[in-house]
Amino acid sequence: MTGLRLNWSPLKEPLGFIKVLEWFMAVFAFATCGGFTGSNVVSLYCSEGRNSSLIATFSYPFRLNQVLLVGSNATLCNHTVPETHLVGDASSSAEFFVAIAVLAFLYCMAALLVYVGYMHIYRDSDLVPITDFMMTVFFAFFWLVCSSAWARGLQTVKDATGTEAIRVVLPLCQEGGVLCEVSKFASMRSLNISVVFGYLNMIVWAGNAWFAYKETRWYAQKFSSQPAGGRGQVPAPI
Template structure:
């Protein structure tokens, strides 16, 4: 069996290779829309005395919100002396897990496409290649389910902590009846919402790709051969 590199784009035109290209693109959009995010919310405090105070909450990936300082130490807000205050929550684990899965999926797609376009003759002549590809593809489908669900939950926590309810529960003056707190400028979280959508889209694509990879394995060929043998029935009895 020859194992040299043979450039051939035909596998990319088949579902096996074409879906890998789609997976490569969706993985790029997934980690790009999440990993490069930064936002800023503006919080206005309306005091009973008629004066207003303005605060800023700047947050970004990986969303360690409990390290984002909202108020510096010993600042007077609406006649209240407020100690150093940070946002609440930490969504870094789910965000970093999501981005890590996306980056690994991106790298695996590149490696798989290299095999498809250059070593497809080796891939299909061996049992190891298709079986390894199927196991990894199925594993990524499961990882996309887990990390997308976790990041969707993490994003909800980010929205809560930076929204009106989360800010009101964090700032001490906002708990007074004489002070009204409101987020007057919201950071756009459209790209974060898109990242969740691409996460679940990757789940669908990788789960679908698992079927086409499975068809390349000997497990599928053995099943097809056994079904064909059963449909032919027993041979004629000897005379």
């Protein structure tokens, strides 16, 4: 029979329990990165004229070169400053990280549906367990890749919104008598946590690959082909 048979017991086994854990961790990885919005306050201290402050607001997907720092022909420290944007673009690594998180979330939902409702088909099939194992290995590998890429992208965000980068991108800061510095930094704790969740996901998915592998015919064939250790040959009946 191929119909739906609800059975919650697979969730008590490592294969199902870890899949639930992976589902939650994918949600956290997505939320901590994709939901970020922060602002840095840049203070301009002028020897001539009035001190000013600039606000640089940036958010996912971190296309920093589109973040406006100074509006068109603004007057700062008695100088006319052209329209200025931040530098850098971390969107590719951020979007890659979020895409893997979303795909992992969707795959976990599909796998849990199979475990809970169609485990009798899963256990009787050769293709389904092998597909589950291959997908588990796929996600373990790509969690490593996307987390490493996003860790590098996050460093780009931190560098591009720091004092040194602001001084480089804003010509006014090169003028004598003008001091520019970031006086208030956006909290990037959630972004740091997203990187940690990325690597934790990689570890959990890699560990789950073993339990998925045990459901495949490859493991069954390997186990059945091993001779029973410590056993003598059974004598033929007389």
